[in-house]
Amino acid sequence: MQKKQWQTALKNLPLGQQHYFAQVGSTNDIAAKLLDADAPHLSLVLADEQVKGRGRNGRSWTTTGGAALAFSVILLPKDDPITAQTLGRVSGLGGIAVCLALQKHYSLPAAVKWPNDVLLNGKKVAGVLAEAHWRADRLQGVVLGIGINVLPASVPPARDLNFPATSVAAEYGATVSRPELLAHVLTEVINWYSLLNSDNLLKTWEANLAFRGEQVYLDARDGTHVEGRVLGLNPDGSLRLGTGPGETHTFRIGEIRLRASINLPVS
Ligand code: ATP
Numbered sequence: 001m002q003k004k005q006w007q008t009a010l011k012n013l014p015l016g017q018q019h020y021f022a023q024v025g026s027t028n029d030i031a032a033k034l035l036d037a038d039a040p041h042l043s044l045v046l047a048d049e050q051v052k053g054r055g056r057n058g059r060s061w062t063t064t065g066g067a068a069l070a071f072s073v074i075l076l077p078k079d080d081p082i083t084a085q086t087l088g089r090v091s092g093l094g095g096i097a098v099c100l101a102l103q104k105h106y107s108l109p110a111a112v113k114w115p116n117d118v119l120l121n122g123k124k125v126a127g128v129l130a131e132a133h134w135r136a137d138r139l140q141g142v143v144l145g146i147g148i149n150v151l152p153a154s155v156p157p158a159r160d161l162n163f164p165a166t167s168v169a170a171e172y173g174a175t176v177s178r179p180e181l182l183a184h185v186l187t188e189v190i191n192w193y194s195l196l197n198s199d200n201l202l203k204t205w206e207a208n209l210a211f212r213g214e215q216v217y218l219d220a221r222d223g224t225h226v227e228g229r230v231l232g233l234n235p236d237g238s239l240r241l242g243t244g245p246g247e248t249h250t251f252r253i254g255e256i257r258l259r260a261s262i263n264l265p266v267s
């Protein structure tokens with residue numbers, strides 16, 4: 001897609017630098033370099049295709065050329081309110097931004113699968129990777145990376161996935177303009193960033209949680225599993241799970257995978 005088409009869709013947004021690439025390794029890596037070179041707040045890196053797209057903890061994220069959105073936004077703490085305490089909320093901010101854009105403009109029932117994925121009808125449609133960058137002990141900024149499967153061709157083959165995936169267009173039932181969707185999501189990112197410390201952000205994140213009130217299964221990398229009911233979120237974005245009568249456990253954003261209990265393998 002031509003750079004001009006993207007620029008036209010984004011012309012009313014107060015972005016910093018705008019970098020467009022046909023193909024990159026990972027937009028988050030490019031944005032990290034720009035952050036290091038003092039790029040301004042709300043600078044954007046957008047790629048048509050990623051060949052080394054990253055998910056959490058070294059997992060990979062597939063971005064098929066011309067069919068998806070893959071972008072990273074630089075968020076600086078200078079004029080806006082990121083603190084060490086609210087860092088965990090930036091992931092939620094990305095999830096909310098995608099969810100609300102899909103709900104408002106496409107009437108789609110999007111929900112956030114804590115901590116970092118967006119689901120449509122129980123299938124993964126987007127992922128969020130928020131990475132904090134420090135200079136010594138000072139927070140330099142956060143790179144908020146978002147990948148969205150927009151057209152059906154962006155959905156990886158089922159054999160490469162351990163959670164079902166879909167695209168916005170498949171659930172919407174019609175084609176979707178990538179530049180328009182990008183503008184809607186960025187509008188939400190900018191709006192919610194100014195509310196990062198607010199109760200409103202936490203409430204909106206909670207209200208849009210997939211599996212809220214339902215039994216889920218948390219799978220940690222060390223092989224431990226916990227089952228419980230999704231109760232809600234703590235102010236830092238950690239998940240509260242009801243694990244028994246009067247018993248609540250808190251899980252921080254980290255190496256945890258969440259599944260509906262119904263998907264549990266029978267052992
Ligand atoms: P899971 O997706 O199993 O619940 P997770 O949410 O922790 O685990 P992430 O790190 O968020 O996983 O996402 C990376 C995973 O997403 C990859 O391991 C891959 O299975 C899957 N994936 C990669 N690209 C896409 C895509 N374009 N659409 C949907 N899923 C993808």
Ligand code: BTN
Pocket residue numbers: 025026027028029050052053054055056059061063069070071072116117126127128129145146147148
């Ligand atoms: C996940 O689900 O684990 C997060 C996936 C995040 C993918 C986006 S695509 C744009 C940005 N660049 C990356 O390499 N990753 C993020």
